[in-house]
Amino acid sequence: MTNTGGRKPDEGERYRAILETAARLICDRGYEGTSMQEIAAACRMTKAGLYHHIQNKEQLLFAIMNYGMDLFEEQVLSRVQDIANPVERLRACMRHNILLVTRGWSKEVIIILHEHATLTGEARAFIDARKKKYVDFLEEAYGQASQQGLIRPVDPTVGAFAFLGMVLWIYKWFKPDGRLTDEQIADGMVDMLFPPLTAADTAGLPGSAALRMVPRTAAATATGTDSEDA
Amino acid sequence: MTNTGGRKPDEGERYRAILETAARLICDRGYEGTSMQEIAAACRMTKAGLYHHIQNKEQLLFAIMNYGMDLFEEQVLSRVQDIANPVERLRACMRHNILLVTRGWSKEVIIILHEHATLTGEARAFIDARKKKYVDFLEEAYGQASQQGLIRPVDPTVGAFAFLGMVLWIYKWFKPDGRLTDEQIADGMVDMLFPPLTAADTAGLPGSAALRMVPRTAAATATGTDSEDA
DNA sequence: CACGACCTACCGACCGGTAGGTAGCAGTGT
DNA sequence: ACACTGCTACCTACCGGTCGGTAGGTCGTG
Numbered sequence: 001m002t003n004t005g006g007r008k009p010d011e012g013e014r015y016r017a018i019l020e021t022a023a024r025l026i027c028d029r030g031y032e033g034t035s036m037q038e039i040a041a042a043c044r045m046t047k048a049g050l051y052h053h054i055q056n057k058e059q060l061l062f063a064i065m066n067y068g069m070d071l072f073e074e075q076v077l078s079r080v081q082d083i084a085n086p087v088e089r090l091r092a093c094m095r096h097n098i099l100l101v102t103r104g105w106s107k108e109v110i111i112i113l114h115e116h117a118t119l120t121g122e123a124r125a126f127i128d129a130r131k132k133k134y135v136d137f138l139e140e141a142y143g144q145a146s147q148q149g150l151i152r153p154v155d156p157t158v159g160a161f162a163f164l165g166m167v168l169w170i171y172k173w174f175k176p177d178g179r180l181t182d183e184q185i186a187d188g189m190v191d192m193l194f195p196p197l198t199a200a201d202t203a204g205l206p207g208s209a210a211l212r213m214v215p216r217t218a219a220a221t222a223t224g225t226d227s228e229d230a
Numbered sequence: 231m232t233n234t235g236g237r238k239p240d241e242g243e244r245y246r247a248i249l250e251t252a253a254r255l256i257c258d259r260g261y262e263g264t265s266m267q268e269i270a271a272a273c274r275m276t277k278a279g280l281y282h283h284i285q286n287k288e289q290l291l292f293a294i295m296n297y298g299m300d301l302f303e304e305q306v307l308s309r310v311q312d313i314a315n316p317v318e319r320l321r322a323c324m325r326h327n328i329l330l331v332t333r334g335w336s337k338e339v340i341i342i343l344h345e346h347a348t349l350t351g352e353a354r355a356f357i358d359a360r361k362k363k364y365v366d367f368l369e370e371a372y373g374q375a376s377q378q379g380l381i382r383p384v385d386p387t388v389g390a391f392a393f394l395g396m397v398l399w400i401y402k403w404f405k406p407d408g409r410l411t412d413e414q415i416a417d418g419m420v421d422m423l424f425p426p427l428t429a430a431d432t433a434g435l436p437g438s439a440a441l442r443m444v445p446r447t448a449a450a451t452a453t454g455t456d457s458e459d460a
Numbered sequence: 461c462a463c464g465a466c467c468t469a470c471c472g473a474c475c476g477g478t479a480g481g482t483a484g485c486a487g488t489g490t
Numbered sequence: 491a492c493a494c495t496g497c498t499a500c501c502t503a504c505c506g507g508t509c510g511g512t513a514g515g516t517c518g519t520g
Contacts, residue, residue: 169395277477278500281478
């Protein structure tokens with residue numbers, strides 16, 4: 001969406017094909033473990049031919065990650081950010097994000113998750129800033145949900161990173177031919193973090209809605225953030 | 231504990247110092263991004279000197295990971311596995327595991343988390359089997375806790391990997407000088423997944439204990455596992 | 461004939477790994 | 491007392507191969 005790869009805007013399809021091919025390889029073998037030779041060959045080119053399209057290896061990774069962030073924002077964030085109810089927003093967001101990870105459509109997203117410390121300098125800062133926007137989005141939803149008594153109160157930063165951990169860790173263990181489908185995982189995790197309100201809750205029976213709102217024994221005021229990454 | 235590095239058992243301290251030095255570097259720069267030259271230099275040796283102690287680069291990584299699993303089992307598993315109450319077991323386990331990740335004592339553990347797909351063949355299978363023991367441990371605790379009505383019922387595999395995701399993802403974002411301490415994070419996450427029983431619960435008031443036990447709308451029977459990794 | 465797309469051929473540096481030598485030390489036979 | 495042996499713990503010097511990257515040429519198309 002944003003086209004932050006730093007290239008001429010209309011070079012278009014061929015360039016994106018290179019990004020996707022490179023992403024496939026880097027996702028399999030890791031960034032350092034993938035040579036430009038291999039990437040070029042997978043693009044049916046020589047190394048010099050590949051370098052006609054890109055500046056260097058690190059900029060290639062940067063472009064892949066930006067492309068991945070574009071895909072994420074298009075397929076997750078943009079589809080849920082207008083949901084008014086903060087808990088429904090979080091539920092939908094979790095579902096979309098889990099499916100983005102489990103279905104292998106975007107190797108670029110997996111690379112963002114795995115190579116979280118590979119980029120350096122400005123490129124690293126730029127990607128981290130795009131990630132932080134997602135963390136901020138989650139923190140705000142958690143803050144609203146806590147405040148409105150829709151979930152058991154939790155520090156928004158802890159909530160956001162707990163959410164992210166559950167969802168994003170999936171890339172490390174999920175196998176599409178396993179016994180659990182991605183929908184089952186999504187259902188289960190949504191239900192763990194955001195259980196539906198029962199009839200008792202909506203009717204306001206004693207000890208029901210209040211149950212999930214019991215203040216923590218201590219440190220309920222911790223609102224700091226160590227965020228930077230996601 | 232297990233000494234599975236494949237070396238003579240009494241070589242001892244020097245060898246472990248090499249593992250720790252190598253782990254520090256690999257944790258910082260990644261496995262593929264760290265050269266044997268650099269590792270040797272950090273050990274105040276030449277490369278050939280280093281190769282006197284190890285067989286090759288991959289076996290070095292394997293030994294580091296086994297050492298990390300030893301440390302994990304010693305500092306987490308062994309301290310909680312005898313707790314009778316499954317929820318208390320999970321709570322304590324989560325706390326210990328979070329602190330193992332946040333305090334930088336064992337770079338070996340971080341390497342296990344990050345380089346989850348670097349090893350191949352038998353070495354990979356061996357480490358994966360050690361990880362799977364932990365997943366099994368968590369699944370059993372989740373199964374017991376669900377069955378005894380101590381937590382909202384959840385598929386044990388989903389529960390285990392949700393637990394692991396929250397806990398292990400921390401290595402990607404936690405900074406010790408951030409505004410949240412590791413204890414605050416541990417408290418918050420334990421409270422999210424395993425909220426304490428209230429007085430209302432123990433007294434058996436209507437709509438209280440039952441609240442967290444509402445059966446899921448569907449798919450409550452999914453018990454498969456895609457597990458392999460942690 | 462200008463230009464983008466791609467090539468061959470090459471660069472210096474570095475990769476993981478090894479052959480073969482040496483310095484120091486414990487044990488031992490005389 | 492001392493030479494000799496065997497061993498560990500390293501070293502220097504080097505291997506073939508690959509790394510990221512580039513200079514400069516070719517060729518089809520507008």
